[in-house]
Amino acid sequence: MRQTILAIILGILAGLWEITVQPFLPARLAICPILPITILYLVSQNAKNAYAFALSGAVFLDLFSARPFDAALLRYAVIIALLNFIASRLLTNRSLYAALGLTIAGRILEQASGWIIGTLFYWFGKSSAPWAASAPFGWLLLCDVVFVSIGFVLLARASRQFHQSISPAPHSWET
Numbered sequence: 001m002r003q004t005i006l007a008i009i010l011g012i013l014a015g016l017w018e019i020t021v022q023p024f025l026p027a028r029l030a031i032c033p034i035l036p037i038t039i040l041y042l043v044s045q046n047a048k049n050a051y052a053f054a055l056s057g058a059v060f061l062d063l064f065s066a067r068p069f070d071a072a073l074l075r076y077a078v079i080i081a082l083l084n085f086i087a088s089r090l091l092t093n094r095s096l097y098a099a100l101g102l103t104i105a106g107r108i109l110e111q112a113s114g115w116i117i118g119t120l121f122y123w124f125g126k127s128s129a130p131w132a133a134s135a136p137f138g139w140l141l142l143c144d145v146v147f148v149s150i151g152f153v154l155l156a157r158a159s160r161q162f163h164q165s166i167s168p169a170p171h172s173w174e175t
Contacts, residue, residue, distance in 0.1 A: 058075070059072075
């Protein structure tokens with residue numbers, strides 16, 4: 001329960017970062033932490049906390065964003081469900097490569113869903129402007145990959161959950 005409460009508090013802080021600080025930074029410093037931290041929660045096999053973190057941050061994106069409406073709560077709920085399905089059913093290991101694959105898939109889903117929903121709201125007159133990304137896609141993806149890579153290595157060192165023992169294979173003459 002404590003970990004879930006911590007995930008909610010961290011999600012609120014990440015949502016506040018994306019609302020209050022990130023829009024005023026130059027594009028090269030526009031780091032959006034909700035998606036990378038959510039992926040780190042998923043890779044550490046803690047889907048409940050991933051949902052708690054992402055959805056608490058997405059609530060702040062929907063409530064206080066000055067950008068056109070993009071239904072962040074709905075988008076992140078669907079994105080986390082898809083990424084959780086990929087992580088739990090399709091990925092066979094918890095490697096750095098798997099985490100980076102989830103990161104790339106997550107950022108593509110996040111940007112595409114934001115564009116689709118934001119454009120639909122604009123076409124139907126429910127939004128004053130079409131959806132626009134907070135930073136260039138390539139830059140966001142690079143920041144996500146670096147963030148998840150560093151986070152994954154820190155998680156692996158701290159938890160020993162991802163520690164693999166390596167032993168030499170027996171030679172043919174030894175058997």
